[in-house]
Amino acid sequence: DIQMTQSPSSLSASVGDRVTITCQASRDIRKYINWYQQQPGKAPKLLIYDASNLETGVPSRFSGSGSGTDFTFTISSLQPEDIATYYCQQHDSLPTFGPGTKVDLK
Amino acid sequence: QLQLQESGPGVAKPSETLSLTCTVSGGAINRRSHYWGWIRQSPGRGLEWIGSIYYSGGTYYNPSLKSRVTISVDTSKNQFSLKLSSVTAADTAVFYCATDGERGGTYFRNWGRGTLVTVSS
Numbered sequence: 001d002i003q004m005t006q007s008p009s010s011l012s013a014s015v016g017d018r019v020t021i022t023c024q025a026s027r028d029i030r031k032y033i034n035w036y037q038q039q040p041g042k043a044p045k046l047l048i049y050d051a052s053n054l055e056t057g058v059p060s061r062f063s064g065s066g067s068g069t070d071f072t073f074t075i076s077s078l079q080p081e082d083i084a085t086y087y088c089q090q091h092d093s094l095p096t097f098g099p100g101t102k103v104d105l106k
Numbered sequence: 107q108l109q110l111q112e113s114g115p116g117v118a119k120p121s122e123t124l125s126l127t128c129t130v131s132g133g134a135i136n137r138r139s140h141y142w143g144w145i146r147q148s149p150g151r152g153l154e155w156i157g158s159i160y161y162s163g164g165t166y167y168n169p170s171l172k173s174r175v176t177i178s179v180d181t182s183k184n185q186f187s188l189k190l191s192s193v194t195a196a197d198t199a200v201f202y203c204a205t206d207g208e209r210g211g212t213y214f215r216n217w218g219r220g221t222l223v224t225v226s227s
Contacts, residue, residue, distance in 0.1 A: 001170075034213060043202055043217035044153070055215070087153055091212040094168060097153035 023088035128203030141206035148199035
């Protein structure tokens, strides 16, 4: 299994802040990482696929970067509707998810 | 727009088999060139991919669950199903069905709302 670690596990930020979440894979996964947003009581939603590709309909304030073992997910200007838990997921081999980063408002 | 809906008992007894069905609307399962997947989520295990199936019946399973999991598809009903045998309390989770990518175990784009299954006697 490829293990995915995320940091931080939680963060508090203000509206308009830049938010950055990192994900590290236990081995090289090339570019094969996706990022999901899960709002309370809802299913996860795919935001970014293959490290940096924005899913159709997702606001451009969301972005992703990285390759190999280290990846970054960024919200350029936090909005109230972005309050959620964010997960990374690798698919270089059979898929595994990170433990999540909970984002709330300061 | 594809819509997925999980259904099945909300409670399973320890040692028994948990059975869930995902009904797909807005498109035919057998006219899609991607896989269909099951994912579960629990406080203890987080998000965990269970397995995925193609309309023709090809499957990928999570190796940690493979001995207990069967995923099947019924194209006449536009459904795919999950059976998880020998359940314990550790299998209590919200179970989601989702569309998967063309290669299986890749991109989970469309999700059902999820169904909570509690394992309890």
